[in-house]
Amino acid sequence: MGAIAAATVAILLVAAPASLAATPSPTPSPSNQQFQNNISGFLRDDARAPIQGVKITAKNGDFTGTATSSANGAWNIGVPSQGTYEVQLDESTLPQGIKLAAGQANPRSITFSQTSNVSVIFAFGKGIVVQQQDFGQNLLNRLVAGVSFGLLLALASVGLSLIFGTTGLTNFAHGEMVTLGAVLVFVFNAMNLPFWLAILLALLGGGLFGYAQDAGLWRPLRRRGTGLVPMMIVSIGLALAIRYVIQFYFGGATQQLPFAQSAEIQIGPVSISPNNLWSLVISAIVIGLIGIVLLKTRLGKATRAVADNPALAAASGIDVDSVIRLVWIVGGVLASLGGILWAYYRPGVTFDMGSQILLLIFAGVTLGGLGTVFGALIGSVIVGIFVELTTVFGLAADLKYVGALFIMIVVLLFRPQGILGRRERVG
Amino acid sequence: MDFGFILASAAGELFSPTTAAYALAALGLAVHFGYSGLLNFGQAGFMAVGAYGFAISTLSFGAPFFVGLLIAVICSVLFALVLGIPTLRLRADYLAIVTIAAAEIIRYVVTTNQLTSVTGSANGLAAFEGGFYSMNPFPEGDYLGMNNRDFFIRVIGWGLAVICCVIIWLLMRSPWGRVLKGIREDENAVRSLGKNVYAYKMQALVIGGVLGALAGMVFTLPRGAVQPANYGTELTFFLWTCLLLGGMATVLGPVIGAMIFWVVLSLTQGILYGLIESGAVTWLTTVQAGQLRYILVGVALMLLMIFRPQGVFGNKKELAFA
Amino acid sequence: MSKHSEESMEAGVDYMTDARAIAVGENTPGCKKRDPIVVAENVTRTFGGINAVDVEYLEIPRHKITALIGPNGAGKTTLFNLLTGFDTPNSGKWQFEGQSIAGVSSYKVARMGMVRTFQLTKVMGKLTVMENMRLGGSDQPGERLSKALFKGMWGSREKEITDQANVLLEKFKLDTKKDDYAASLSGGQRKLLEMARSLMVRPKLVMLDEPMAGVNPALTQSLLDHIKNLKAEGMTVLFVEHDMNMVRHIADWVVVMAEGKIVAEGPPGEVMKNPAVIDAYLGAHHDVDLGDSEGIKALEQELVADEESIVGTENAGIIAVDVVAPDMQETIRTDKDKA
Incomplete structure (x- = not known):
C-alpha cells in the first residue's frame, strides 16, 4: 500500500516540471495570440474627414506593434500587456497638405489605466491647439461629466437596488447585464439595422435577459428556499460564465458604437461632448420616470410593498412573483440602457465593461443604503461626481475609481446603513 | 493527440506550487466563510498584499527573506484590521462588498503609474526570489525529474500547506473554534452567551488573511515575478470554486478542492488544445478554448452551489447556510 | 458590601414560599421594589419618529418571576434588547445589581449574569446539542486564541463544562439527544435547549423572550416547571409572554407595557383586573x-x-x-x- 502510494507520488512529481512549463500563467488565461489590450484612435483632419493609410507604431521594451489607419481613419494596435507605450505616428505617411497640429507630441508616451483600451488622439491642421483649461473651468466640466456618469451608474444601480429590495439578492451578475446592452447594440448595428432599432432591440434584449434570469434561475432557487448567501455565490458563477460567453463570441477587442467620437461643444460655461449631454438627459428622464412610477402608480406601490415586506404584500393580495418578474425585466432594461450610455462615456464596448463598473454600482447602492431605490440614485450620483472630481484635485487618472471605493468604506464606518437606509432591529 | 502528456500535465498540477498556493488561500477562505461565516470576496487582495509586501520589502529595502516574510504577514494583518473595523459589526453582505472593493483598491494602487518606482505598475516586480533560493538545502541535481529549485519550492509550499492545515484543524476543534462555528450560525445568540463576537470575527479575519498572504508568497516565488493582473477578482472567484469543490467547513476540503480545480482545468485545456491541433474540433480557436475554461469555472461554481453546496467531501449537516 | 449583608440576611429564605410584599408601597407603574435587581430610568428608543420604548422608571424584583406583557408593538422585545445591550437607546440609564450597564456591550452584560433568550429561538442547528451547551460555558481558557492550540491548557475546564452540561441536559430531558445536531430538535426542544444553554452561563437574571411561543402543548407544563425551578435555585426571571395562562400560573409580578410605556404593575390577579391593562390590550x-x-x-x-x-x-x-x-x-x- 505504502509502496504504491510512494510510487504514485514519484510519478506525479516527475510529471510536475513539464506541467509547470505548460501552464506558465498563474490564472488560466487565453494565449497571447490575440491581444486583449488595445491602443487605438481615429485620424481625422480639421474638417473631420478621415485620414487613411497612416502608419502608427507602439513600442514597449522589445515589443513593437504597427497599424495603418483604415478608410474611416480608425487604427488599432493590440498589445500584450497593459503598461506604458511609446506611440509614434509616421508623419511621412500622412497625405499631402496634412500636418500634425502645433503642440502635438509625436512620438508620445501613453499609459493604460484601468481599461484594456487606450485611445490616442492626434490632432491635425492649423486651427486646433490643445488648450490648457484653468482650474475652475476644469472643475465645472468634470462636475457635469460626473453627474452624467453618476446618472448612468444610477440606471444600473436602481435596477440592482430594486432586485435587492424585492428578493434580497446581491446580484454580482448585474455588471454582465450592463455589458449585454452595449454588446447587443454593437451586434445589431453590425447587422446593418438602423441605429434607433439597434438600441431598441438591445433594450428589449436586456429586458428579456432579466426575465430569463429570473424565470430560469432565481425563481426556481427561491422556490427551493436557497439562502441569500448561496444565491450571491451563484450570481458570481453566473457573472463569470456570462462574461466569458460574451468574450467567446465578441472577442477581447474594444469596439466602437456608431457616433462614438464627437467633439466637445460649449454650452454656456461648460464644455461637454454631445454624447455625454445626451446621456445625462436620457438617464435623468428615465430615472425621473422610474421615480414617478414608483411613487405614484399602483404598480410602484406594489413594488415598494414587496420590497418592504414580501409576506405582508402577498397577504394583501399582491402577486409577489409577478412583481419580482417585472422588477427583473425593468432591471434588465435599465442595466442595458446604462451599458449603452457607458459604452459612449468610456468610449468603447468590451466584454468586461460591465464588471469594470460593477463595484462602482455597488458603491453607489451601498452609499445610498442597500435596498433603497432613491438612496441608490443619490449614492450613484455621488460616486460619479467623486470619480470625476478626484482627477481635478490631483489624483492620478488611473486611481480615480480608488477614491470612490475608498469613500464607500469610509461611509460604512460612520453611517453603515447608508445615506437613506434604516437601522435594523435585533431579536 | 498525446494523451500521455496531457495526463502527465494534469497529474503534475496535483503538487505544483500554484496548487499549494491555491490550497493555502482557499484554506484561508474556509476559516473566513466555512467556519466563521465571513463573506470574504477579496482573498486576491490578501494574496496581493502578501506577494507585494514581500517583493517590495526585498527590492526597495533590501530586507532579508525572513524579514520580508514578516513584513508581508504584518501587512496582511493590518489589511484585515482595516477591512474588519468598519464591516464586522454589519450584515454579512457589507463585508462581501467591502472586501471585493478593497482587493480592487490594492490592485489599482499597485498598478498606478504614480508608484512605478515601488510597484513596477502594470509590469510588476521581479527578481526578489534570490534570498529564498539561496536557502535551498538541496544541491543541484535531479530530484524526481525536477531541478533543485523546483523541488525546493514544492517542499516549502506543500510543507507550509500541511503545517497550516494542522494548525487550523487544532484551532477548529478547540473551544475557540466552537465559538466561531456558533458565530457562523447566529452571532446574536453567541453574544447573549457572553462571548465577544467582534473580537472572534476579527481574529478569524486576520488568520484567514495571513493564510492568504502566505499563499500570495508561495504563488509568486516560483514565478520570480509579481504582476497586478494576476490578482483580479477572478482569482478570488477561482479560490471560492476550490473551496466549494472540496467542502467549506473542512480542513482538507480546500486542499483537495484546489487539486481537483487544477487537474480538471489542465485536463480540459489539454484535451481541447489536442482536439484543435489534430483538427477534430474546428469550431473553436485556441483563444476561445482558453475562454471556455472561465465559462466552465463559472458554471461549475453555480452548479456546485445549487446542487452540492457541501462540496465533494463536506458534510451537509454541518453546512451553516443550506 | 450591602449586597453581601442582604444575601446573608436572606440566606434562610425559601424563594418559592417567600410571601413578603414585592413593592414598597403602592403597586403603581414605576413603583420601587423591596429588593430590585434591575433599575431602569428614562429609557427611550425611537424608530423613525415613533416611540418604541419610553420607560420612565422600572425596577425588576430580585428572586421573583416577573412577566412583561402588553399588546404587540408595545416595545417589550425592544426593551429587552436595550437592557441587554443588543440595541442602543436614545436616552436613559439602567443598572444591574447596582452597577450601571448603560452602553455596556451585550456580551459583557451576559458575563455579568444577565442572560437572555430570543423570541425566534436561536440554537446552532449545525452544532450538536452538547456543543450548543458547551458554547454557553464560561471561563473556558480554550476560547482564547492564544491557548486554543494546546489542549493541555483547556482540557480540564472542558471536562467541567461537559459535566455541567450533562446535568442540565438531564434536567431538561435532552440527554438522549446530546449528540444529535440541534437542527433535528422540535421547536419546543429548541426552546428548552436555548434555556438550558443560557443557564450554562450561570446567570443571576434570566430574560426569556416568549418562552412558550411555538411550544407543543405537551411540553408546556415541563417548560413552566423549569421556569419555576429557576426561581427555586435563586435566579431571577423576567419573561415576555402573550399567553395569559402562563402569566397567571407562574408570575409573581406583572409589568404591562403599551405603546412603549409602562401602564401597570402588580401581582397577576390584580393586574388582570386593572382597567388600564384591559384597555391597552383590547x-x-x-x-x-x-x-x-x-x-x-x-x-x-x-x-x-x-x-x-x-x-x-x-x-x-x-x-x-x-x-x-x-x-x-x-x-x-x-x-x-x-x-
Missing part, C-alpha cells in the same frame, strides 16, 4: 377572559371582524398566536427570518 373588547384559550379564540374572531383591530393585518394573530393559529405562526416566523 381597546373596546373588555368582555373576554384572557385567562383561557377559548376566550382568546372568541376574542380573535371578534377582532377579525373589527376594522380598527390589528388582527387580520400585518400583525395578525400575535396575541397568543400559538393558541389561535399554530400554522400561521410558522409562516410569520419564517418571514421574519428572511427579513
